[in-house]
Amino acid sequence: MNERLGAVAATRYCLDFQALAALPPDPVELAGGLKAAREAADRELSARFQSGTDIRELVHARAWVLEQLVLCAWRHLIQVDIELDLCAVGGFGRGELHPHSDLDLLILVSQTGAQPDQTLPQDLETLIQVLWDADLHPGHSVRTVSECVIEAEADVGVATNLMESRLLAGSGRLLSAMRSATDPPALWPAAEFFAAKCAEQDARHAQFEDTIYNLEPNIKEGPGGLRDLQMIAWVTRRHFSTATLHGLVERGFLSEQEHDDLVANRDFLWSLRWTLHEVAGRAEERLLFEHQRRLAAAFGLDVDGLGNAAVEQFMQRYYRCAMQVARLNERLLQSFDEELLAGRVHLPSADIDRQFRIHDGYLELADPHAFVERPELLMRMFLVLSEHPEIRGVRAATIRLVREHLYLIDEHFRQNPEVLQMFLKLLRSPRLVYSQLARMNRYGVLGALLPAFADITGRMQFDLFHVYTVDQHTLFVIRNLRRIALGKHEHQFRHAIDTMARIERQEVLYLAALFHDIAKGRGGDHSELGAEDARAFVDCLDLAEEDRDLVVWLVREHLLMSRTSQREDISDPVVVNRFIERVQNRRRLDHLLVLTTADIAATSPRLWNSWKDSLLWELYQAAVDTLERAPEERPDRDSSVSETRQEGLELLATEGMPDARSAALWSALPERAFLRLDADQLAWATRSVDRAEGLPLVVYRHLPDKGISEIFVHAEDFAGLFAVVARELDRMQLNVLAARVITSHDGKSWDVFQLMASAGGPLLDSDAARLARILTEQLAAKAVRPLPPRPVPRRLQPFMGRAEIRIAPSGDLTCVEMAATDRPGLLSAIAEALVKCDVQLLDARIATFGQRVEDVFLVSDAGGRALTEQACRTLEEELRGQLDVEPSLETSGESA
CATH class of the missing domain: 3.30.70.260 (ACT domain)
Structure with a gap:
């Protein structure tokens, strides 16, 4: 790192080595001097960040600055003859620190030779206290080489930290011994290391609901965040013994463009993390709501002129970056998995047809040039996956081919009857409909097939009502529809499941779900604009006219039932009559109930509950009852009041209460009481x-x-x-x-x-x-x-x-x-x-x-x-x- 920064680093980042060397050994004064030096360097680094200095230089520079301060404290306080190695681990070991990153230190001590100096524990305690008082936020451990081996053998996280260890002070003999004892093939052979790190990543992603699209995402630990980039680097280093991402290009796992994209996304996340630390004034890794406006402004968006739109644009940029990271993470880890299959029992392999085959359990394009010759295979691949649930996924090389050939999905492709028929067949598939649509979205195929869907990819809404981005919400609606269709989660969707059983062509609902929010963020009424998009698409499909009309109607009216049930008095017959004037028939009503249920439940995990379900069901029953009556027999307010009175009397009579007594108590009630109370x-x-x-x-x-x-x-x-x-x-x-x-x-x-x-x-x-x-x-x-x-x-x-x-x-x-x-x-x-x-x-x-x-x-x-x-x-x-x-x-x- 010293060589990278060059000889002018000390002057450039406001470090005065003579002043540091002259600091007194008194812990209080030493801590004060180190803190003052750190604050001066942080101000300089912040100013350089604001002026546009490359973020790569800054994260390395801050690590270099803190390294010099740690070494200063070490030289002042640790005066022993015993052999010690002071090592940096974690982000500090990689030479990458942000404004409030922790300082992870490993102090290796000898387990043989002369007796340790009795003052050593006290000296180390003083060192750590001085670093804390200087606001360097150290995290430390003191271990022998054998203790490191034991810890690394038991915990892959410790093994990863040790793999990134770097010598700061000492002879380096202990560090060398530790690395020899913990590096491959001594501990965690590559295949086992890979499996453990994948399990670790899966557990970490599960904490964030396995989605990048949380409203307050964690840019370090969340899916698509910096940990996912580090995961690639860790496996690359452990398996291929290369410390750079470009090594993946040399080995054929990445193209030059993919490598450049990966580095650009890392730089954006680094810039975002640097800004977030400065805005929050602490080591904050979450894009909390209270920071999002200031972050949007810091990234050049006009928060005064655009209001919430500025935040939404900024967050969309983040989500798209995270999506690219997640895509590359998924593909590269699968590539590594395939590489590590050598020497293991192979999974099934077989030809599906002339275009596709199963290779060790994964789907593979038989001819790497086939997409160019037959672009429709970009759609057929997902249909094949839905027809073969035994397939574990898509081979990494084929995923790369899909990404590289997205340009083939042009207007001619979108109008191709064969492609559209395959898409419709996928929606009609008895299995894996949601899984394949989600996969299409991850690979970029869904956005290419439906350009309007690409516009909502990563689009968030700056409120507390919509928990997910629009594209993720849309896919979750389809997931809920599939659960309802399969009778799953009955405690949540009991009424919708019963209603779905009467719906013959469920693809109508899936199409309506795809388009219901597709015009969000476009300005104007998204329901009307989405209905126009739906009309243009479904008219190209081999669907009956009544089904095409129903899709368009559902998109236009997808908010009708939720708004009526939650914002209006559904005990009022005028409200119900107005509702059925727009619904018109039972078929529309059935589809609308199921779609509305799936929509509300996909908006936020906390939004759907028995109360919301009961409101929809009460409106549904009232609408069914009204639809079954002739227009002249439909209830008005007077008849509704009479019906409520009569039903109330019957309920009270079953408990022995005379009608005259009930009527006497009701005589003082205003008429609206019999409308407002059921x-x-x-x-x-x-x-x-x-x-x-x-x-x-x-x-x-x-x-x-x-x-x-x-x-x-x-x-x-x-x-x-x-x-x-x-x-x-x-x-x-x-x-x-x-x-x-x-x-x-x-x-x-x-x-x-x-x-x-x-x-x-x-x-x-x-x-x-x-x-x-x-x-x-x-x-x-x-x-x-x-x-x-x-x-x-x-x-x-x-x-x-x-x-x-x-x-x-x-x-x-x-x-x-x-x-x-x-x-x-x-x-x-x-x-x-x-x-x-x-x-x-x-x-x-x-x-x-x-x-x-x-x-x-x-x-x-x-x-x-x-x-x-x-x-x-x-x-x-x-x-x-x-x-x-x-x-x-x-x-x-x-x-x-």
Whole structure:
């Protein structure tokens, strides 16, 4: 490394060797001098990074700087006659350090010869403490050669570290002995080393759900990150005894272009990691939300002019880089695996046909020139894989041929009836549909076949609702559709599985899934634009006209069912009638239910739950019931009110409650109570009121099928009633999924809150009982006590901003619609604003989508009338004071 930096390095990076040599041996003063030298060098390195100095020079330069500081401390503090070798390992051993990288040291001690100096342990302890006080963040181990051998034999990670060890001080005899004892063929022969490192990588990838497309990816440890590049280098060094990636070119594993791409991706990840360390001020390896705007700006994107689009463009660049790294990692590791098959029992080999054969369990193109002569084989390969599930994968040489011949997938290829027929046949395959589409995406074939799909590859959305990039989400939708088709995960997809059984041509759903988000990021309505793309593609396929039309309709309306079920009152027949006007028939409805289920479940692992499933199923059943009736027999609000009353009476009658008693209790309820409460809720609330010994009354029940609990609050109404309830729900950190807030004509609340525990699912009995007890006490006291302010969690801070508030007349009342980022205490803050403005809450609809809430409140003034214009302005100002939070690039350090 010293030779690489040259003789001017000390001056260039602000190191004064004379000053370092003159530092006193006192540990405190020595640490202070080393820290000052490090800070000066770091400032110089940072300035050079900002001015565009090659990142390769900088990561090596910082390692060189810290090496000089460690050697300075070593010379000052370690004065013993015993033989010692001071070695750098890990990234320090490779000579690659970023602004806050750890400093990994190995101190080798002799196990024979003279007795160790009794001061050695204390000297080493002082050395490490000085390095810590100088903010060099050392990680160290002190071992004999034999101890290194034992550790390396037991742990492939230790063996890897030792393989990268480099002498800093000492004779080097111990290091040489250690390397002789641990390098091949002494320990970890190449095949075993390769297998162990592959298992290690698989375990590491599993921690990140085996996808590069996490919203806050780890650029060091995650799939497609720097560890995957190091994995290639480690295996190359261990198996081929070459320390450079270019050695893979010389051995035919990489082309010059692939090598250049690999180095360019490494340089980008190094630049990104350097910037991330500087932005975070620590050894941060995750692209956390709070850093993404500043990182986008650092990489030249206009965050002020483009807003979230700048972050999305920056992250797309990262994801595409990570995808290229992951692709090369996969192909090279497979190449190594094939190389290491020599001397092992071979897997099956056989000819499939004249174009393809199985070679040691992997698919291989028989003639390396075949793609040029018959480009359609680029599509047929994936069909062959789906027809032969025994094949382990594609040979590395064939994967390279696919990548090298992507240029053949041109407009003529895309219009080729034979290619399109094979693609359709793949979608109709009884097995491996998702696996082959995912493989097509990894190899770049899917994006070449559907250019619009290439545009969404690596495209993220800067929010907390969409956890994956658009292409990964799309593939996960198809994976969910396959699981539903095969009857898997029944506990998650019970209703969708039953419905899918009635769908004859499942390829319609797979095509709709491929196109449903394909126009994301293009501007305009992505559903409409995606429908246009779908129309152009499916009209080229050998599909029945009704199936082509259904694909296009599903793409255009893929959000209809989720929006209706979650944002509107599906107990209102007007809402259901409006929904079926767009659906029109049962076939569309069946397909839409299954697609919507797969779509929501692929948006975020935490988004799909029994509650969402129940909402979709309730809307589905209401739509089926309405579709089966003649238009003139379809329910309106009056008939729906009558049906709810009648069903409620029947439920109560089974428990012996006379109709006259029920009717008497209902006489004070407004008509909308019979629209907002279903028959089961109405009967439960009525039974509870009838049995009550006094007010206030708070009761609860659990609904395991929906994965929720319900709380019923019956009390004398007062201005702060909703605020009291909201405060306690917020304080207990319960998720409010929906609220039916109803005030009777005689001034009593009939409020039903649907809740989920913070960890998901119904409340524990003990928590529900405690909630009921506390609410009963507080409602009796009619005391509105605001929650103390709580900090916005770190994860939410980048998404805070101006709430969307719309206040408008609604008949004789006023409707308040709000959309904002959810956070602790939000519902309580809204309730407090209503109390401060002396506004009466008559009805509420709560909807939460990931971290976004969209709530609708029906309110009046104290006299039951619509709010005046001035009252509306006052209410909006108060709500904004409670809800608006300026987004910040800095964070308070609060954890999520």
